[in-house]
Amino acid sequence: MNWKLNLKKTPKTEKAKKSKTREWVDAVVFAVVAATIIRGLLFSAYAIPSGSMEGTELTGDYLFVSKISYGPRIANTPLAVPFTEPVMYGIKTYSGAIQLPYFRLPGLGHIRNQDIVVFNKPDEAGPGYNIPVDERTTLIKRCQAIPGDVLTIINGQVYINGKAARNAPKQQTSYTVQITGLPINPDIMREQNISIRQQLGPDSYEMIMPSSAADIIKGYSNVKSITPVIAPAGSYDPEIFPHNEKFKWNVDNYGPIRLPKKGWTTPLNDSTLTLYRRAIEVYENNKVAINGNDILINGKKAGSYTFKMDYYWMMGDNRHDSLDSRFWGYVPEDHVIGKAMLTFFSTDSTQSFFNRIRWNRVLRPIE
Structure with a gap:
C-alpha cells in the first residue's frame, strides 16, 4: 500500500481589501456612533447665548455639561439629525413621529442646592408649543431649591427652609447710580463687569454689577450715591409666576413656596x-x-x-436680567439635562479679533 502525504499548505483565501471610499465611510459611521453615545450618555458641549448667569458664566462661554452626574436622560425623539439644533434655517431637524416616554439611567448623584444645571425650558411645554421635551430651548441656571424645599425671597436674598442661601461670589443685581456729571471710566466698568441697564436721568443710571464692584465705585469722587434696586414687598408683578394677583410677589420679594417632591x-x-x-x-x-x-x-x-415627579427652582446669577423660575415656575425632573462642569473656551464678541479669546476662562472649573 502506498501512502502519499500532501505536505503543501492550502493557500488561504485573502479577504478583499476595502476601498478607500469604504474605509472613509466606516470611519465616519464609527465616529458618529461613538460621538452620539458620548454626547447622549456622558457629556455634551453647550454655548452661553445670553447674560442671565453673568458674572459666573459669561456670554460666549463654551461649557462641558456632565450627563452622568444626574443620570443620562434617554432621548424622547430618537428620529433626529445628530449634532444639530432642533430648528435650523426654519426647518425642524427632528421628527415627532416616535416619542419615547421619560426614562433616565442611574447617575453619580442628584441635583443639590447651588448646582449650576442645564435643562430644557419648561415654559415651552403644553399644546400651544407642541415641542417634545428634549427639543425645547436649552437654558442654564443655578438651582436654588430642590424637591421638598420651601423657598422665600426677601429683599433679593434667597432663603431655603428659613435659612439664607449662599450667594454666588460674582452674583449681580441692579443699582441706581448717581454721578456728578463725569462718567465712570469705561475700562473700569469693563474690568468690574458693570453694564448700564437704562438711563434714569441726566446723571442717573440703573447699572447691573456684582456687589464687589458696587463697593469699589462708591468710593469714586464722581459717584454721588449707589443704591440697590429692590422691588418692595407686597408689590404685584403680573409677569411673575403664578401670575395671580392673590400672590403679591415680585423678583425681589417672593414666596414662600414649596417645591413639589415625588410622592408628596x-x-x-x-x-x-x-x-x-x-x-x-x-x-x-x-x-x-x-x-x-x-x-x-x-x-x-x-x-x-x-406628585409623580421631582421639581426644582432655577435662578440666574444675574438677578435682574434673568428669565427663570420666578417667571415660569418649577423645572420638572424630566427637563434636566446635566450639570455644568467646565468652561473649556470663551470668546468676547465685543473685542477685536486679537483680543476676542478670554484666555483666563479657558479650562476653568464651574462653581
Whole structure:
C-alpha cells in the first residue's frame, strides 16, 4: 500500500481589501456612533447665548455639561439629525413621529442646592408649543431649591427652609447710580463687569454689577450715591409666576413656596391649585377642571394630589436680567439635562479679533 502525504499548505483565501471610499465611510459611521453615545450618555458641549448667569458664566462661554452626574436622560425623539439644533434655517431637524416616554439611567448623584444645571425650558411645554421635551430651548441656571424645599425671597436674598442661601461670589443685581456729571471710566466698568441697564436721568443710571464692584465705585469722587434696586414687598408683578394677583410677589420679594417632591401629597384648594396646577396639568399630563366648589382631576373629584415627579427652582446669577423660575415656575425632573462642569473656551464678541479669546476662562472649573 502506498501512502502519499500532501505536505503543501492550502493557500488561504485573502479577504478583499476595502476601498478607500469604504474605509472613509466606516470611519465616519464609527465616529458618529461613538460621538452620539458620548454626547447622549456622558457629556455634551453647550454655548452661553445670553447674560442671565453673568458674572459666573459669561456670554460666549463654551461649557462641558456632565450627563452622568444626574443620570443620562434617554432621548424622547430618537428620529433626529445628530449634532444639530432642533430648528435650523426654519426647518425642524427632528421628527415627532416616535416619542419615547421619560426614562433616565442611574447617575453619580442628584441635583443639590447651588448646582449650576442645564435643562430644557419648561415654559415651552403644553399644546400651544407642541415641542417634545428634549427639543425645547436649552437654558442654564443655578438651582436654588430642590424637591421638598420651601423657598422665600426677601429683599433679593434667597432663603431655603428659613435659612439664607449662599450667594454666588460674582452674583449681580441692579443699582441706581448717581454721578456728578463725569462718567465712570469705561475700562473700569469693563474690568468690574458693570453694564448700564437704562438711563434714569441726566446723571442717573440703573447699572447691573456684582456687589464687589458696587463697593469699589462708591468710593469714586464722581459717584454721588449707589443704591440697590429692590422691588418692595407686597408689590404685584403680573409677569411673575403664578401670575395671580392673590400672590403679591415680585423678583425681589417672593414666596414662600414649596417645591413639589415625588410622592408628596398636597391638599387641593384655590391657593394650592393656583400654585401647582401647571405641574399637575401640563407636566404630569392630567386634565384639571373646576365644577362649582369641586376640583376635578381626569373627571373625578379630588381633594388632594400626589406628585409623580421631582421639581426644582432655577435662578440666574444675574438677578435682574434673568428669565427663570420666578417667571415660569418649577423645572420638572424630566427637563434636566446635566450639570455644568467646565468652561473649556470663551470668546468676547465685543473685542477685536486679537483680543476676542478670554484666555483666563479657558479650562476653568464651574462653581
